[in-house]
Amino acid sequence: MGFKTLLHLCLYTAVQCVSDIRALNCKFSDQKSFLNNGTHDIDISHKDVILQFGQKGDAPVKPDTVTFLLTGSSLDLRLYLGKADEDQLACELHRHSTNGVHVQWPLQETHGYNYWYNCIIRHSLFTVTSFLRQPSTNPAPGRHDYHNWAVIKDGEVLTTIVALVVKTNTPEVKSALGTQTKLDCQFAIDHEGADYTVEWFSYGNGQRNQLFSHSRRSGLTQGTGVNLKALEKGDASYDLPAADKGSQQTFVCSVSVKPLVATVNIDWTIEEKPKVFLNVPPVLSMKEGEVKRIECRADHYYPQDVKMIWYWYKPTASSQIDPDVLNKTHSSHMSNNDGTVSLDAYINIRPSVKDSGTMYICSVFHQSLRVPIRMSIIIQVEDPNQQLLIFSTLFTTIIISALLYMIHKMCSARRRRSRRLPY
Missing domain, CATH: 1.20.5 (Single alpha-helices involved in coiled-coils or other helix-helix interfaces)
Structure with missing residues (x-):
């Protein structure tokens, strides 16, 4: 559902869509330019600030702290926070440099200069990136704006307006081999008819690949995967083709409106559950003193990190409360043609007659599993004296x-x- 559709739904139904959060604690990354041996350097400092929702002239909820006051516009940032509680949200703010490019924003009240701030709010289920515009009567600097950014003092209130929002409801995606995946990306701009450009990139194995690009101004489209009709309504979601090999990548949805570029990252990985089996039957008959190698294989899983543990347990032993861990040996990881991995963990046993009835358990732990996979065997050890007695009889x-x-x-x-x- 696009942002515009969601907004109309909130306006024309009784649905409570806007979060009732009044303010958020945020980490602000401030920058100060200074000369160092004739060259400009940037000093970065961090401080706790407040992101407050309200109207122009509202009193700050924490008077001694820097407050970014978000005032009314066609975009209400709380609309994109759903029903999340304050303690579930991580907020960060950064100054944004336009690199000397000054563009008159369409809804700008004056002909002065805009100070821009990038606000990122993260939740386990979504990420929201927005740009906050702070209008001023100052003229455009005529050089890189970070050279004359004003110092923001404690207790200062910066009245801002949300100009651009980009949100993803899929900040982390895990897919199985052979399945198609939709990477969610929604955006909204505070004015109609904006000349925006939407792009999708992927990063993996040290390479950057452009997957899709569409310019509203020129109408030029490169690549596939995004529905152009949905794009007009603010839905830039990307249909990721089915993967036939294990992989991990970061996908980036980028929405640019001069002089702004807003992005959201989506971490994507193939996740295949291991298939686990043993090289022996569930009940294994052995002779006393016989040495047997028992192998437990975790087969065709991804990613590579896996934990395999061998236990032994004798149900008739009253003194043994929990299974005991056995020393094991691992093979080296084996790569498969589909990019998945296999691994063996094996133990060598030489049981005596008193070990008959012992259970050996192999447990496999992997991030794709909600509970570990366990495979077990029971050994039956033949008594040679008993065999002699049977033979004699x-x-x-x-x-x-x-x-x-x-x-x-x-x-x-x-x-x-x-x-x-x-x-």
């Missing part, structure tokens, strides 16, 4: 059976001979 039984059979045959033959005698 069986041999004795066979001998006795044979003797009884022979005795029976001899008795039967004697009875037949006695019947043939004439007396």
Whole structure:
């Protein structure tokens, strides 16, 4: 849903859309230019400030702190904060240099100069980037504006107006191999008919790739993935094609209106769940003293970080409360053709008869799993003395059976001979 559609929905329905947050605590990154051996350097300092929502002339909620007072405009920044609580939001403010480019903003009340501030508000479910405009009666500086930025003193109130907003509801995206993904990007500008340019970039493996570009002024479009009709309504979301290889990238949605460039970053990664299996059956019969290597494989997962633990547990052992961790050996990571990874963790066991009934458990932990995957086996150890006893008993039984059979045959033959005698 685009910002304009959402705004109309709030205006014409009883839906409570605007957050009731009155003020936010923010970190302000201030900059001061100074000469150092004939060259201009920038000194950056950080301070706590207040971002306050209200009207021009409102008293600051914290009089001793720098206050950025957001006054009414066609854009209300609270509209993009949803139902988030103050303690769920991280706010930061930065001065913005136009690099000596002075543009008369369409809604500017005077012909003076605008001071610009970039405001970024982060939530676990969204990121909002906006530009705040502070009108002044000062003339354009005629040189890089950061050379004559005024010092902002504690207790000062800076009355500003929101000029541009860009928001993403997908700051972090995890996709499975072979699935298409929509990267969300919405924007709004405080005046109609603005000449904006929307671009999408990706960064990964040290490379920057341009994916899409559209200029409203020229009508020129390069690349695909963004619906142009939706773009006219403020929806610049990008349809990311299905990936066939494991990867991690950062995608950037950029909206520029001279002299501003607002961006939101989206961290994207392929996330494949491991398939786990053992190289032995669930019940393993062994001879006493026999050495067996048991392998647990985590197969075709991504990203690479995985934790594999072997435990042993004997249900009949009353003294053992929890499973004990075993020493294990890892193979080196094995790369697959689809970019996923496989890893083996194995143990060597040499059980005795008293170990019969012991359970060995392999647990695999990975960020794609809500709970670890566990695979287990139970070993049954054959007692050689018991085997000898069984063999002896069986041999004795066979001998006795044979003797009884022979005795029976001899008795039967004697009875037949006695019947043939004439007396």
